[in-house]
Amino acid sequence: MNPSIKLLLLLVIALEISFTMIISLNVALVVLAIIYLGLHGTKLKTLAWLLVVPLLPAIGLWSTQYINGSGDKTLMAWVLFTRIYAFVFTGATFTLTTNILQLADALEQNWHLPSKFAYGVLAAYNLVPKIQHEVKVIRAAGLMRGQQLSFWSPQLYFKAILVSINWSQNLAQAMASHGFVEDAPRTHYRHSAVHARDWIILGLGIIGMQIGVFVIPWH
């Protein structure tokens, strides 16, 4: 499925469950997402991990409503508890089956996102391991001078930004030297297309969501 259409459908779903209070709908979405992930060969271990990740915020939201809510406290507590699971599992149907390269291709080729945004972000994204390493280097360098750099130290962010400025210029020059011209028309090695099938799935998904919200009595 085209990544951009898939993302659009998921965003519609996320927005809609943010404004509805139907526990069974949230649960149904989680079940559907698990089936989808299962069909795509997601490991059980990953699915179990997805159950653990949002547990703490979910309990936090649950207890806040249960103790300090108003009106039907129990209902709202469980709505929020299941809602965050719905967010995480529907999100996982995207992040575990699609990579950021496919998304960038789709946004550039199907939605006319200027190529400098698509490739600029990709260039940065591919530096993630190096960035994680660099944060450690900055912290270690601080420690060598007896400076403890924690997350509220301006120095830590300052040094990170200096590195970012440096790398961004190097990368931009490297890309330009390999023939990347901003705002110039491009040919594509990887093709991304929106098929009729994608629109049908999007339409069915949105209609199905409305049926779930307005038509089916969930009680």
Added chain:
Amino acid sequence: MKWAKSWYLSDVILIALIGIFFGAIFMGTNYVYDVLTAALAPVGLAGLANELLLGLWCMPGMLAGYLLRLKGSATLGELLAATVEMFFGGQWGISTLISGVLQGFGSELGYIATRYKHYDWLGLTASAITTTLVTFAWDLAKNGYFKLQFWLLVLYFIVRFISMFFFGGVLTKLITDLLDRSHVLKSTHNN
């Protein structure tokens, strides 16, 4: 896409790199959030952990807006940070993207209100206020805040603004002062 013309490739990479850098730093703060949430959940105040740290998570947007001074830089900076967070398996799944856009646009509103001219305390304070308002409105729905008792809403709102002002305002100002003193900012937009 007129606004896109004023962006250079290096700006896009810079803003994405900053988002990822901040994300990498924030990952080290997850334990603060987890400990606070676990400690406050039994008394039904777990949201405070979120409120206290939200300013930190909104900082990439405010800083990007301040740093690049281009239309859309605050929104894009925060959105990119959120995208990266989602791909790394954040605790909020797909809603991370919606929150990212809203947080970024909230920060952007502050700069829009000051007509992209006030890169000082006025602009930063305006940005902190608008970010607080926009994100709070979203949490009324998403996190079910509209069902909470009124005193708790007021408490959350005040704590959130303080967090926004501290991280997005004071810390951003301290960081950008360091950048100003090092004279690296002017060179970023001339290549």
